[in-house]
Amino acid sequence: MRAHTTDKAMAGPRPVVMSGPSGAGKSTLLKKLLKEFNGVFGFSVSHTTRNPRPGEENGKDYHFVSREVMQTSIAKGEFIESAEFSGNMYGTSKAAVQAVQAQNLICILDIDMQGVKNIKKTDLNPIYVSVQAPSMDILEKRLRDRKTESEESLQKRLHAAKVDVEISKEPGLFDVVIINDDLEAAYGKLKDVLLEEIQKVRDVNKSS
Ligand SMILES: Nc1ncnc2c1ncn2[C@@H]1O[C@H](COP(=O)(O)OP(=O)(O)OP(=O)(O)O)[C@@H](O)[C@H]1O
Numbered sequence: 001m002r003a004h005t006t007d008k009a010m011a012g013p014r015p016v017v018m019s020g021p022s023g024a025g026k027s028t029l030l031k032k033l034l035k036e037f038n039g040v041f042g043f044s045v046s047h048t049t050r051n052p053r054p055g056e057e058n059g060k061d062y063h064f065v066s067r068e069v070m071q072t073s074i075a076k077g078e079f080i081e082s083a084e085f086s087g088n089m090y091g092t093s094k095a096a097v098q099a100v101q102a103q104n105l106i107c108i109l110d111i112d113m114q115g116v117k118n119i120k121k122t123d124l125n126p127i128y129v130s131v132q133a134p135s136m137d138i139l140e141k142r143l144r145d146r147k148t149e150s151e152e153s154l155q156k157r158l159h160a161a162k163v164d165v166e167i168s169k170e171p172g173l174f175d176v177v178i179i180n181d182d183l184e185a186a187y188g189k190l191k192d193v194l195l196e197e198i199q200k201v202r203d204v205n206k207s208s
């Protein structure tokens with residue numbers, strides 16, 4: 001895609017983009033962050049055309065929609081970015097980001113590499129974090145053990161992961177690249193990167 005400039009109404013604390021290969025551990029890390037820093041972060045709920053996994057909730061994990069609905073919304077200019085990934089559409093709506101920023105929370109976007117490139121063309125100005133697995137073998141094991149993908153989807157995701165690993169080395173693309181080997185160590189690094197922004201939100205909340 002296709003990137004659109006965000007509206008002025010979307011101004012607020014600096015958002016955070018979490019990217020990296022499928023299976024690297026983005027959701028695991030951001031769930032820990034949302035739990036520990038309740039009232040500081042808010043998740044930008046993306047739209048997708050893929051089917052929900054067991055346990056996923058419509059409106060919480062994703063807005064699960066048909067391709068037709070998503071294409072129509074994109075054509076109406078309702079999305080900041082969208083991408084085709086592993087045979088499905090994914091996208092960040094303006095409303096998803098606005099809903100978080102309206103609450104003065106740090107908005108977290110979990111998006112793929114195409115999304116990163118497209119967000120770079122907007123005025124969102126996030127902190128860019130890449131989460132990587134220690135190796136392709138470990139990534140494959142994590143994805144297989146998660147038991148969410150068909151063999152076809154898994155192969156597509158591993159192919160996209162190889163591309164992601166190479167592109168993420170591009171100087172200046174990410175503010176930080178976190179190798180998610182030991183989960184607690186990776187989480188510690190993530191918190192270090194976001195500490196200044198977390199403190200800003202806490203200070204604003206204290207004085208209001
Ligand atoms: N440090 C870690 N050590 C071992 N397993 C991990 C670690 N981090 C995450 N995992 C496991 O790896 C699997 C993939 O993690 P997760 O679903 O968070 O990845 P993801 O990057 O969000 O993937 P996707 O982009 O497909 O949503 C999960 O089963 C998770 O429990």
Ligand SMILES: Nc1nc2c(ncn2[C@@H]2O[C@H](COP(=O)(O)O)[C@@H](O)[C@H]2O)c(=O)[nH]1
Nearest residue numbers: 022046083085090091092110111112114115
């Ligand atoms: N460009 C975008 N990518 C997104 C968005 N929401 C999620 N994603 C990325 O898709 C893959 C696969 O996710 P999964 O939930 O099917 O495993 C992963 O890399 C996500 O980061 C989005 O709105 N835009």
